[in-house]
Amino acid sequence: MKFLRVLLLGAVAIGIVLALTSAPSSGSGGAGQATGYGDDVLQPCPPGQDTAPDGGPCLVDLEVATGETAGAQGDDDGGFDSTIWLLLGLLIIVLGGGTAYVLGHRKA
Amino acid sequence: MVTTGEGPAVQHGAVPVPPTLARRWPWLLGGGAGVAALGPALGPGSLLSLDLVVLPRVPVPTGIWGLGPDLPRRVPYGAALAWASEVVGGPAAGKSFLLLAVAAAVAGAARLVGDQSVAVRAGAGLLYGLSPFLLTRVGAGHLGLVAAYAVLPWALPALLRPAACRRRAVLWAAALGLTGVAGGVLALALGAVGLAADRSRRALLTAAGVVVAQLPWAVPGAVVVVAGAGAEAAPARAFATRVDGLAGVLGLPAGHGFWREASQVGGEPGAGVAVLGAVLLVLAAAGVSRLPAGWRHRALVAAAAGIALAAATAVPGVDALYERVTDVPVFAPAREGHRWLALFLVALAPAAALGAAHLGGRLVTAVPAALALALAGPSLWGLDGRLDPVDLPGGWAEAKAAVDARPGPVVALPWHQYLDIDAAGGRRVLHPLPDYLGGDVLTASDPELGRPRRERADAREPVVDRLLARAEEGARVSGELAGAGFRWVAVLHEVDFERYASLADDPGLERVVTDPSVDLYRVRAWRGPAVDRRGRSVDVEPTVAPLASVASDEVTTWHRPAASGWLRGWRAAHSTPHGTLRVPAGDAPVWYWPAAVVLFADLCTVLLVGALLMHRRVGTVAGGTANDTQYGRGS
Numbered sequence: 202m203k204f205l206r207v208l209l210l211g212a213v214a215i216g217i218v219l220a221l222t223s224a225p226s227s228g229s230g231g232a233g234q235a236t237g238y239g240d241d242v243l244q245p246c247p248p249g250q251d252t253a254p255d256g257g258p259c260l261v262d263l264e265v266a267t268g269e270t271a272g273a274q275g276d277d278d279g280g281f282d283s284t285i286w287l288l289l290g291l292l293i294i295v296l297g298g299g300t301a302y303v304l305g306h307r308k309a
Numbered sequence: 310m311v312t313t314g315e316g317p318a319v320q321h322g323a324v325p326v327p328p329t330l331a332r333r334w335p336w337l338l339g340g341g342a343g344v345a346a347l348g349p350a351l352g353p354g355s356l357l358s359l360d361l362v363v364l365p366r367v368p369v370p371t372g373i374w375g376l377g378p379d380l381p382r383r384v385p386y387g388a389a390l391a392w393a394s395e396v397v398g399g400p401a402a403g404k405s406f407l408l409l410a411v412a413a414a415v416a417g418a419a420r421l422v423g424d425q426s427v428a429v430r431a432g433a434g435l436l437y438g439l440s441p442f443l444l445t446r447v448g449a450g451h452l453g454l455v456a457a458y459a460v461l462p463w464a465l466p467a468l469l470r471p472a473a474c475r476r477r478a479v480l481w482a483a484a485l486g487l488t489g490v491a492g493g494v495l496a497l498a499l500g501a502v503g504l505a506a507d508r509s510r511r512a513l514l515t516a517a518g519v520v521v522a523q524l525p526w527a528v529p530g531a532v533v534v535v536a537g538a539g540a541e542a543a544p545a546r547a548f549a550t551r552v553d554g555l556a557g558v559l560g561l562p563a564g565h566g567f568w569r570e571a572s573q574v575g576g577e578p579g580a581g582v583a584v585l586g587a588v589l590l591v592l593a594a595a596g597v598s599r600l601p602a603g604w605r606h607r608a609l610v611a612a613a614a615g616i617a618l619a620a621a622t623a624v625p626g627v628d629a630l631y632e633r634v635t636d637v638p639v640f641a642p643a644r645e646g647h648r649w650l651a652l653f654l655v656a657l658a659p660a661a662a663l664g665a666a667h668l669g670g671r672l673v674t675a676v677p678a679a680l681a682l683a684l685a686g687p688s689l690w691g692l693d694g695r696l697d698p699v700d701l702p703g704g705w706a707e708a709k710a711a712v713d714a715r716p717g718p719v720v721a722l723p724w725h726q727y728l729d730i731d732a733a734g735g736r737r738v739l740h741p742l743p744d745y746l747g748g749d750v751l752t753a754s755d756p757e758l759g760r761p762r763r764e765r766a767d768a769r770e771p772v773v774d775r776l777l778a779r780a781e782e783g784a785r786v787s788g789e790l791a792g793a794g795f796r797w798v799a800v801l802h803e804v805d806f807e808r809y810a811s812l813a814d815d816p817g818l819e820r821v822v823t824d825p826s827v828d829l830y831r832v833r834a835w836r837g838p839a840v841d842r843r844g845r846s847v848d849v850e851p852t853v854a855p856l857a858s859v860a861s862d863e864v865t866t867w868h869r870p871a872a873s874g875w876l877r878g879w880r881a882a883h884s885t886p887h888g889t890l891r892v893p894a895g896d897a898p899v900w901y902w903p904a905a906v907v908l909f910a911d912l913c914t915v916l917l918v919g920a921l922l923m924h925r926r927v928g929t930v931a932g933g934t935a936n937d938t939q940y941g942r943g944s
Contacts, residue, residue, distance in 0.1 A: 206673055212588050213676055217683040219581025235737075235804040236725040237757030238359075239547065240570050 334427075335434055339415030342438050343408040346447065348690030351408070354698025355400055357733035357741060359572055361450025363403030364701070364745050367394035374855045375532035375907035378767030378870045379754075380540065385525040385911075386456055386488050400698075407447055410459040414438035417462030421601075421659040429662045432677030436589075437462065437658035439685040442564035442650055444574040448688075448695035449567070450739075454648055457492030460484050461655050468499035469604040469611065471515045472507040476921045479518035483918050486523045490530060490642040493523045495651060502611045521917050524910035532903040533766055534638055536874040540754075540766040545632040547758035548645040549622035553577070557623075559586035561616060562593075562657055563684055566623075566647055571737070572695075574688040585680050592677065593657050596664025600656070608656040615652025622646040699733050704824025705745060708799055711821050711829055712746050717796025717838065718868055721752040724777050726764070728804045732826065742799055749869060751795075767870040768888030769793055781808045787817025791834035793887040794868025798830040839867040839892070855904035865892045867899070874903040
């Protein structure tokens with residue numbers, strides 16, 4: 202049980218740090234098409250250009266227009282490998298969930 | 310802490326608190342959570358963010374009469390919101406609505422574990438009420454779903470155990486039904502689980518009650534679809550739950566997965582959200598056996614169905630089946646599968662809070678509240694700017710004053726259903742002019758999700774679509790606009806409004822408002838609200854929306870969107886080539902008979918709810934307790 206608590210609290214601490222340092226969504230329509238209910242879909246700019254063939258914005262413009270938060274930059278620069286954390290999450294589910302469920306049933 | 314074995318755990322040795330505070334602190338906590346989430350939105354100003362269009366006046370939805378052309382998504386709660394806006398103004402009504410919804414969600418989830426410690430109740434309440442699922446819908450303006458989500462934890466125990474008290478089950482089904490289609494489908498789903506599990510002899514009667522409680526939204530919806538002019542909703546695949554990889558899967562318990570990524574609070578689920586989602590699942594696994602025994606297993610069934618349906622639109626193969634089902638009009642309200650996630654979250658939150666308490670230690674018990682704050686934290690205080698109040702441009706007020714002074718149908722441009730609005734900080738917004746100007750305002754209803762579609766049952770829309778295509782090529786279209794009965798053309802200076810530059814050179818249009826934000830043109834050749842065969846103006850005096858007196862005995866063209874169901878006396882009116890209403894000759898009033906069906910359906914629900922409210926004797930089943938708020942005993 203103690204191991205589970207430590208594992209859980211460690212995962213919570215890591216998860217909170219990662220969640221709080223990820224880039225928040227802008228809520229705006231973005232820099233692509235300016236109409237429609239859907240998400241904007243921007244195509245990559247042609248090589249060496251900063252506009253789409255039809256003169257509209259493309260992926261280069263998106264980076265300029267929306268920017269990135271310091272948190273997002275830090276996330277990348279910190280060298281966190283999201284795959285590792287996802288595997289950790291999976292491990293937590295399998296081990297922690299199973300253990301907790303078994304313990305829970307025993308007590309009940 | 311001990312458990313009874315058949316009910317929730319009971320806390321011994323807790324410091325006694327005054328009964329009033331003990332009852333109300335979840336509401337205070339919820340209110341605080343609401344203030345933290347809404348933040349700047351609570352200041353003066355309108356709200357514009359995707360479907361969140363809260364303007365100085367909230368119009369009464371025509372759907373309460375079964376009248377289109379819009380599909381009645383805001384029925385019936387929109388009527389109450391509109392009436393409140395008449396008293397306190399639209400922004401105050403809309404913001405109070407949102408604040409109350411968040412507070413009720415927190416308090417409702419806390420109530421599901423009502424006999425637990427403060428930490429457990431607070432954890433459950435905050436996990437549920439500050440879930441990115443709810444905050445995303447607040448920011449997207451899905452008010453019906455927001456209200457349904459708030460009512461859901463209150464209704465859950467009653468609907469999952471209808472045999473324990475049929476009266477409560479039907480009343481809570483009605484409460485969910487008041488939130489419109491979003492809550493109605495949740496009520497039907499929970500009611501189905503509860504009734505199937507009860508297998509009571511009187512289940513059919515209860516089922517009938519639950520269904521009758523949904524008539525106020527179901528009947529207007531059916532009427533508009535049947536009587537309208539070929540509206541075509543976008544398919545389920547356009548609204549598929551966003552589940553990208555393992556992070557996406559683990560993001561679902563954390564309230565992620567909304568189909569429109571730009572609107573998802575917290576953005577794309579990354580490693581942090583995935584880890585927190587995993588922790589939530591672990592905690593829920595530890596706590597699920599401690600949920601009140603009376604509805605635990607049924608809630609698990611509903612939760613499993615909820616997450617399965619939410620994920621269905623993201624699973625190859627299953628998504629096609631889901632789309633085929635939701636293409637059937639009766640299942641169309643379920644086309645956006647992500648909504649079903651509410652059924653999962655309402656069980657997950659109390660289970661996770663109980664699980665944390667079970668694993669022991671103050672630190673672990675506080676984890677659910679910490680998780681809630683971590684998931685919502687980056688978006689608190691206005692949801693990343695989505696809820697920044699908007700000062701509407703002065704030109705809009707000038708345009709409204711001109712239209713109010715000489716009312717008549719309006720074409721609202723640019724011709725898009727959703728567009729980026731500068732005044733709203735560049736946010737994507739449902740075209741605001743129909744709500745802002747009020748009355749008969751036509752704009753495009755194509756959500757621009759794949760091939761062109763029309764989501765509004767207005768036969769005038771394709772006509773205006775063709776006219777505007779010609780106007781873009783420089784043609785003068787004022788005469789045809791007058792023929793279709795339009796008195797005004799309002800052009801917001803947003804996105805591609807320059808496409809309609811030729812309107813300024815049309816001699817049949819008089820520009821009466823010129824402003825950096827909007828132009829308003831008067832159609833010179835407009836004759837009146839209706840015209841007879843010789844083109845003479847005919848007065849129309851509506852008594853109420855579906856009943857009017859037309860001041861001519863001849864065949865008359867009434868400049869309103871046509872729909873089958875309009876009669877003059879007992880003779881049917883038809884559609885003109887412009888999509889307006891051709892009223893037959895006669896001296897009888899003009900009326901819309903499906904409104905009578907809608908009103909009858911409303912009356913049935915009101916009578917049912919009234920009878921149940923007046924009937925104070927609480928029905929119980931043997932061994933069950935009626936006033937057990939959790940219905941925690943027995944199973």
